[in-house]
Amino acid sequence: MSLFDFTLGLGDDALVAAQRLGEWTSRAPEMEEDVALANIALDQLGAARLLLTYAGELEGAGRDEDDLAYLRDDREFRNCLLVELPNGDFGVTMAKLFFLAAYQSPLYTALAGCADERLAAVGAKARKESAYHLDHAALWVKRLGDGTDESHRRMQDAVDQVWPYVHELFVPDPAAPVDPATLRADFDATVAAVLDEATLTRPETSWTPGGGRDGVHTEHLSYLLAEMQVLHRAHPGANW
């Protein structure tokens, strides 16, 4: 995978995650969580803007962050499937956020020490925010998993539903500034500790959906993009 594809993939992960989390605004189970999810979405959007701007420069075709965010179709997006899955209930959203943060946190930390100066700067900045996301999501996974019978049942359902999508995050890419495969041990250790404390288990399944990094997505992405892109496509270059 080229440096452009790698950077684009990380930028798209952050952008699509931001858009999904933003859907919770005014709908979260409590006011504080509404603010929390919007704040995390904002962090993701901040990272997405830096990564997509850099990807545009690497490509050298004159595309900026807005061109990349608003003027590509689903097959041109390189995000992992995990982030495009619908929010589901609050448990599913927390399972998605927990797995994403458990991946992004060591990823950004590793990027902070990589040879590419621009990615290192993004990593150094984003890793602090990502650590906070991980902390927040882990807290909810534990609270719901080790909560009432009903919250436990729904959190376990969420983990079962989302788990197969994590494998795609660690497909080896030895040429990348950070080989995703090297992050797996850290991810597994984080996940095991939190799920144990939450009295939750990982599902036994060999199904490992993927394809996001090649532009092969679930049906959910194009709906998300339609909503995200409609204004810009109807009014190209529109500004607030």
Next chain:
Amino acid sequence: MSDVRAAVAAVVDPEIRVITIDELGILRAVEEEPGTGRVLVTITPTYTGCPAMDVIRADIRRALAAAGHPDAEVRTVYSPAWSTDWISDTGRAKLAAAGIAPPAPRGDDTVVPLTLAVRCPRCGSPDTTQVSRFGSTACKALWRCRSCSEPFDHLKAL
């Protein structure tokens, strides 16, 4: 401090209007090109997605124009990443006076910031509790004092 730097340093944060960008530690450099008078300002965001950056850039240009330097460029850098340790002592005192509990020093570079006790900026009691990990802006959390019952903002250590 040069006049040019003083003009930029006096710009206040648009979301926490009691503290200047210099006291907040997001103003990294002010350089004046000899001869042309062109000014290059370097700033860094508190959080990557901080929505106040556009306003801060505009405010800096406005302050420089008012100080006789209409030819100015504001550059944003991300490395080294901002830390709450860069908030000056004056800045911390101003935050506390405005009812925002300043962050504890981070010291080392541990990844997860841990806040053990936050002192109430109103009554000074350490008997406080976190209401929400996220607050009215990306850099704040919401806390409440158990002694005086007042809710207050806390600038998260980063």
